[in-house]
Amino acid sequence: MESYDLIVIGSGPGGYVAAIKAAKLGKRTAVIEKGKIGGTCLNRGCIPTKTLMHSTHFLAEARNMEKTGIAFTDLSIDYSRLMGRKDEVVDKIRNGIESLFKANGIKVYNGTATITSHSTVRVKFQNKTVPQSEPDAIDLEAKNILIATGSVPVIPKIEGANLENVITSDELLDGEGRLYDKLLIIGGGVIGIEMATIYNELGCEVEIIEALDRILPGMDKEISQSIAMGLKKKGIKIHTGAKVVKISEGGLGGLICEYIEKDNIKSTEAEGILLSVGRRSYTEGLFSEDVTPEMDGAHIKVNADFETSIPGLYAIGDVIRGKQLAHAASSQGIAAVERICGLNPSIDLDVIPSCIYTIPEVASVGMSETEAKDLGYEVKIGKYPMLGNSKTLLSMGERGFIKLVCDADTGRLLGAQLLCDRATDIVGELALAISKKLTYKDLESIIRPHPTYEEAITEAAGDIDNMAVHVMPRRTL
Ligand code: NAD
Numbered sequence: 001m002e003s004y005d006l007i008v009i010g011s012g013p014g015g016y017v018a019a020i021k022a023a024k025l026g027k028r029t030a031v032i033e034k035g036k037i038g039g040t041c042l043n044r045g046c047i048p049t050k051t052l053m054h055s056t057h058f059l060a061e062a063r064n065m066e067k068t069g070i071a072f073t074d075l076s077i078d079y080s081r082l083m084g085r086k087d088e089v090v091d092k093i094r095n096g097i098e099s100l101f102k103a104n105g106i107k108v109y110n111g112t113a114t115i116t117s118h119s120t121v122r123v124k125f126q127n128k129t130v131p132q133s134e135p136d137a138i139d140l141e142a143k144n145i146l147i148a149t150g151s152v153p154v155i156p157k158i159e160g161a162n163l164e165n166v167i168t169s170d171e172l173l174d175g176e177g178r179l180y181d182k183l184l185i186i187g188g189g190v191i192g193i194e195m196a197t198i199y200n201e202l203g204c205e206v207e208i209i210e211a212l213d214r215i216l217p218g219m220d221k222e223i224s225q226s227i228a229m230g231l232k233k234k235g236i237k238i239h240t241g242a243k244v245v246k247i248s249e250g251g252l253g254g255l256i257c258e259y260i261e262k263d264n265i266k267s268t269e270a271e272g273i274l275l276s277v278g279r280r281s282y283t284e285g286l287f288s289e290d291v292t293p294e295m296d297g298a299h300i301k302v303n304a305d306f307e308t309s310i311p312g313l314y315a316i317g318d319v320i321r322g323k324q325l326a327h328a329a330s331s332q333g334i335a336a337v338e339r340i341c342g343l344n345p346s347i348d349l350d351v352i353p354s355c356i357y358t359i360p361e362v363a364s365v366g367m368s369e370t371e372a373k374d375l376g377y378e379v380k381i382g383k384y385p386m387l388g389n390s391k392t393l394l395s396m397g398e399r400g401f402i403k404l405v406c407d408a409d410t411g412r413l414l415g416a417q418l419l420c421d422r423a424t425d426i427v428g429e430l431a432l433a434i435s436k437k438l439t440y441k442d443l444e445s446i447i448r449p450h451p452t453y454e455e456a457i458t459e460a461a462g463d464i465d466n467m468a469v470h471v472m473p474r475r476t477l
Contacts, residue, residue: 002107004030006340007121007142009113009286012039013326014317015148016097018333023104025341030140031106032113032123038094040150040318041326044174047093049194051086053357056201060359064396077202079179087175111137115145116288118310144312144340147300148333149286151279151318156186160247165255166273169195180204180272182253186244187277188215190356193227195274197358200234207237207268209259211277214240216356220368220403220417227358227419230398247273281319296321306336314340328352348435355424360386360400363427366415366434369405378408382440382464386420389459390451397421402456404430404440406464411439422453429457440464 005027008019015031016038022029036043062072101108111123116139124137153168155161169191171177183199185192188210196206208215208231215231215238216224228238242261250256251269258267281299294301294309299321306314314336317329331352335345356362372379386392386400400419407414416430433443444461448454462468 001120001139001141002030003141004028004107005142006030006144006146006337007032007113007140008146008148009115009121010039010148010150010317010319011037011097011108012148012150012317012329013041014150014329014333015039015146016101017330018146018148018316018337019106020100020104021334021337022340023106025337025343027337027341029104029106030109030142031101032109032111032121032140034110034112034126036094037097037101037108038090039148042090042093042097044170046326047090048086048173049169049198050357051089052082052198053194055082055085056198057359059201061396067396079202080176083176086173109138109140112285114285114288115147115291115313117291118312119143119145121145122288144314146333146336146340147283147286147308147313147315147319148317148329149282149319150329151324152282153275154278154280155275156244156277158186158244158247160249160255161275163247163249163255165271166247166275168275172274178272180253180270182207182270183272183274184209184255184257184268184270185274185276186257187211187275188238188240189218189276189278190216191276192274193231194357195276196231196236200231200236205235207270208239209242209244209257210238210240211243212240216362218354219356219362220364222401222403223362223364223417223419226399227356227362230359279318279324283319305339306332307339323352323354325352325354351431351435353427353431355427357424360398360419360421361423363418363423364416365427365431366413367405368415368417369403372405372407372414377414379414380406380408380411380440380464382406382460382462382468384456384459384463384468384470386453386456388470389420389453389456391453391455392420394451395421402426402460404443404457404460404464406440411441411464412437413440413443420453420456426454426457429454 006022006029008015008031011031011033019029019031109123111125114122116122121140182205185208188208200206214224215228239261242259245258247257253269253271255270300315302315302320306316316332316336318324331347338345353365382404384402403417405415413433440461459468
């Protein structure tokens with residue numbers, strides 16, 4: 001039986017990063033993957049979405065350019081080229097990962113893994129790429145096993161959810177997808193809102209049905225209200241506090257969705273319906289009957305070292321409870337491998353930035369004002385509106401802000417919320433500040449280049465003691 005120090009199951013951003021880290025630390029490592037290398041993030045998640053978004057953001061800017069004296073005429077969209085480029089980017093990144101596996105001596109098995117004991121895994125080759133003379137399945141042995149099998153979209157129990165053109169982000173992003181004239185989105189969370197942004201810019205009609213009283217319910221209220229306002233201004237219809245009753249075939253678009261809003265039964269038609277109501281951890285067929293790690297609801301239960309109730313068996317990423325984010329999974333992967341190797345964790349796993357790629361972008365890290373107060377902190381808030389920021393003005397940016405939440409006693413940064421262009425790139429600085437226990441005075445004490453979006457951090461920090469230099473715009477905008 002082939003034997004390894006570590007077998008990683010799943011090659012998404014959790015699994016592949018963990019495997020490379022383990023190999024670099026001298027562990028004989030294997031990866032088992034039943035689909036395409038790269039998992040959800042690369043094949044039908046972050047990378048395809050953000051590649052499409054790069055194009056649609058440009059489209060939005062081009063439409064806006066006339067004000068600056070540069071007019072684009074006859075802007076056209078070649079949907080198949082758009083999707084083709086997305087596939088090229090995905091393929092390039094996948095080739096990169098495969099090269100890294102090779103360079104680090106990691107063995108890849110293309111098959112489905114079943115954990116048969118704390119130290120053995122059976123790999124079944126469903127799409128056999130090995131010669132016919134080879135077996136349909138093999139058994140492998142490992143000192144440690146790391147589960148990184150991720151999550152799959154939740155299909156809500158709604159009549160008609162299985163009809164044709166009722167899809168999830170998987171079908172929209174993996175392969176050619178389809179451009180629907182009208183897309184109805186059920187679930188106004190992160191996936192729903194990012195897809196709404198892309199499809200709206202591509203000229204499609206978009207409507208959103210969200211069960212709770214606001215879209216992006218997990219985000220700071222002011223941010224979700226601002227994003228909702230921006231989407232409505234672009235013609236997207238949003239229904240909140242609305243409950244979908246059923247989906248049926250019919251109408252001009254081919255699909256009819258009935259829903260209850262403010263106690264009234266209403267209906268809307270669409271050509272395609274996107275179900276984006278959350279993702280659930282994926283463990284189907286992963287354990288043989290006699291392998292039963294403790295579960296935490298649908299998630300695999302782990303301790304602080306990411307070890308399950310079965311010694312030597314670890315789990316990270318979407319398959320365990322926590323933030324379903326690619327960068328969280330990668331960091332957990334590194335931390336788990338470090339623990340397996342007897343090293344202290346090198347990453348602060350408590351500070352995880354969250355980002356939404358809308359226009360403008362959204363990013364948050366650490367505590368919101370409400371969360372800090374609920375935890376008993378007396379807080380000081382610094383806030384700067386982006387319409388006072390030169391870079392935002394010269395780039396024709398939208399309304400937005402940078403908000404800092406600090407401990408009133410010590411001045412330490414507890415959290416930050418950003419609604420501005422490049423928020424997703426800027427938030428790393430604030431994550432570092434929170435992790436290293438820096439204060440708003442520390443944030444104010446360095447020189448940031450001018451003109452940049454980041455200057456708003458200096459202003460927001462200065463705002464805490466009412467010492468921001470560019471106060472005029474703040475007071476008047
Ligand atoms: P989500 O949890 O972010 O949002 C789901 C939304 O659907 C919620 O607002 C919920 O109230 C609503 N909902 C649930 N049932 C509903 C129903 N029957 N009718 C109407 N609304 C309903 O989930 P998601 O958007 O599917 O994303 C899944 C995960 O992937 C999230 O954890 C998200 O953070 C992650 N993700 C992150 C990024 C990013 O970092 N930029 C991008 C995409 C996805």
